[in-house]
Amino acid sequence: MNNNYIYVELAAALLMLPMGARGGNDTGFNTPGDIVIADQFNNQVIEVDSKTHATLWHFGNGSFTPGPQSVVGPNDAERVGSLTLISGTGIPPNTPPCPNLVTGCPDNRVILVDRQGQIVWQYGMAGVAGSGHNQLNTPVCSVLLPNFNVLITDQGNARIIEVNFAKQIVWTYDVGLNNPNSAELLANGDILIADENNNRVIEVNRNKQIVQTLTAGGSLSGVAFASRLPNGDTLITDSNHSRIVEVDSKDNVVSQYFTNTDPNSNPSPLPTRAVRLQNGNTLISDQFNDRVIEINPSMQVVFTQGMENVPGKGNNLLNAPYDAKVVGDYTGLTPPPDE
Numbered sequence: 001m002n003n004n005y006i007y008v009e010l011a012a013a014l015l016m017l018p019m020g021a022r023g024g025n026d027t028g029f030n031t032p033g034d035i036v037i038a039d040q041f042n043n044q045v046i047e048v049d050s051k052t053h054a055t056l057w058h059f060g061n062g063s064f065t066p067g068p069q070s071v072v073g074p075n076d077a078e079r080v081g082s083l084t085l086i087s088g089t090g091i092p093p094n095t096p097p098c099p100n101l102v103t104g105c106p107d108n109r110v111i112l113v114d115r116q117g118q119i120v121w122q123y124g125m126a127g128v129a130g131s132g133h134n135q136l137n138t139p140v141c142s143v144l145l146p147n148f149n150v151l152i153t154d155q156g157n158a159r160i161i162e163v164n165f166a167k168q169i170v171w172t173y174d175v176g177l178n179n180p181n182s183a184e185l186l187a188n189g190d191i192l193i194a195d196e197n198n199n200r201v202i203e204v205n206r207n208k209q210i211v212q213t214l215t216a217g218g219s220l221s222g223v224a225f226a227s228r229l230p231n232g233d234t235l236i237t238d239s240n241h242s243r244i245v246e247v248d249s250k251d252n253v254v255s256q257y258f259t260n261t262d263p264n265s266n267p268s269p270l271p272t273r274a275v276r277l278q279n280g281n282t283l284i285s286d287q288f289n290d291r292v293i294e295i296n297p298s299m300q301v302v303f304t305q306g307m308e309n310v311p312g313k314g315n316n317l318l319n320a321p322y323d324a325k326v327v328g329d330y331t332g333l334t335p336p337p338d339e
Contacts, residue, residue, distance in 0.1 A: 028056045029115060030082055032328035035283070035305065037292055038074040038086070041097055041319035045077040045086050045113075047327070048305055053316040059084065059113050062313075064091070064098060064105040066126040068119060072107035073098075075272070075322040076141045076182075080336040083120065084113045085150070087142045089322075097319075108135070110142040110152055123150065123163055131157045134167050141182040141225075143334045151191070151334070153183045160193060173208055181272075182225045185334040192234070194226040201226040201236055216247050224272045227332035235282070235332060237274045244274040244284055257299050259286045266309045273323045276332045285324045290317075292324040 028034065028049060034056060036047050044060030063070040066088055076087035088107030091098040098105040109124040124136035131137060137156025145151055149164045159174035160183045178197040186192055190203050190211060199220045203212040214226075214234055222240035229235055229246070233254055236245050242260040247253055259271045266288045273285035281296050291306035306318035313319060330336070 030079060030327060031056075032326075034327045035292065036077050036079050036084065036325050036327060037285075037305065037318065037321050038077040038323040039313075039318050039320075040073050040075060040089075040287070040322040041091070041311065042313045043070065043072055043074070045071065045074050045084060047079075050303060050305075050326075053305060055315075057115070059086065059117050064100075066090075066107040066109060069117060071109075071111070072105050074107075075139075077323055078143070078325055078333075078336075079327050080112075080144045081338055082115050085142055085144055086111050086113060087139045087152075088124075089138055089140050089155075092138075106138075108137060108139065110136065110139050110150060121165060123152065123167055129156060131159075140180075143184060144336045145185055145334065146337050148337055151183055151185060153180050153193075155180055160191060171206070173204055175208060181223065184227055186228050192226055192228055194223045194236070196223050196239075199223060201234060212249075214247055214251050216245050216253055217251060219253075220245075222270070224270075225274060227275060229276055229332045235274055235276055237271055237284075239270045239272060239287075240268075242269050242271060244271065244282060255299075257282070257284075257295060259284060259289060259293070262308065264308050265289055269309075273325075275325055275329075277326055278329050278331050283324055283326060285321050287320050287322060290319060290321070292318065292321050 034047050043062050046055050047057040060071045061069050066072050071088045073089045073091040075089040078085050088109040090106040093104040094101050106127050111119045112121040129137040136154050140155045141153035143151040149162050152161050158177045161169050162171040181196040182194040184192045190205050193202050201214040202210050220238050224239040225237040227235050233246050233248050238245050243258050245256040269289040270287050272287045275283050281294050284293050289309050290311045293301050294303035296302050311319040
């Protein structure tokens with residue numbers, strides 16, 4: 001697809017008016033307050049109404065083969081204007097429900113999808129793992145930057161890359177990472193990285209120097225996600241401990257929440273994302289509890305999408321949701337160009 005067309009398409013999507021007025025024949029698509037969920041093992045990304053739990057939009061036909069209408073094992077999704085940025089991570093070997101337990105079900109694409117479910121831009125080749133031009137290996141997170149480039153956490157290649165719409169890599173960080181799981185651009189221009197299997201969050205500058213390391217006092221295990229909050233604290237998903245933890249700039253624990261304390265919980269739900277919302281609540285992707293929950297500052301659950309520890313597909317059911325974000329709310333996250 002012509003590169004200039006991509007910029008025009010994206011600019012039009014970001015400037016699209018009005019944004020999500022309900023009523024008439026409008027399905028409610030892209031209404032602020034809706035939740036976009038990467039429903040990992042259902043091979044789909046959905047937008048749901050936070051009040052009725054109804055699915056308003058979806059991409060992915062459920063296939064375990066990546067293609068024009070399918071995405072396999074999405075780990076990350078974010079609404080940018082009227083487009084949806086999706087990381088097609090794939091499902092590794094020995095992981096049901098992938099039908100091929102020997103080789104797994106790869107995807108290896110980052111895609112921008114329009115409202116009609118058409119892919120308008122793609123980086124990576126469907127089902128092909130690699131590190132060369134236009135190749136990825138298990139992309140787990142992607143962020144549209146204010147300069148219209150895309151920041152990709154290329155986990156299998158142990159690197160963070162910034163690519164433009166011409167599919168050129170313009171920046172790479174690949175120093176000592178071990179299974180990186182997310183990357184965010186900070187307001188100061190640095191990159192915040194969840195270095196999962198090194199059990200740390202690092203902030204690196206554009207000269208590839210580490211300027212801060214956070215470990216919650218050495219207590220982290222399996223860092224699935226990190227974001228920098230407006231007050232300077234860092235919100236971390238401590239997956240192996242089923243914990244969401246907030247630390248200050250000196251690495252002191254400010255607050256923590258465990259997702260496995262309910263009697264109906266999976267003993268080890270391995271939550272994968274936690275994002276702070278404008279209202280002060282925290283939205284958590286509680287992966288193997290098969291739910292997305294919102295907790296208030298008093299650590300009370302005020303919203304749940306999905307049935308706890310009940311995987312499924314259909315009305316108010318999820319299967320290992322990996323990521324959830326609220327439409328129009330980028331608190332702590334990298335804001336897209338329109339913000």
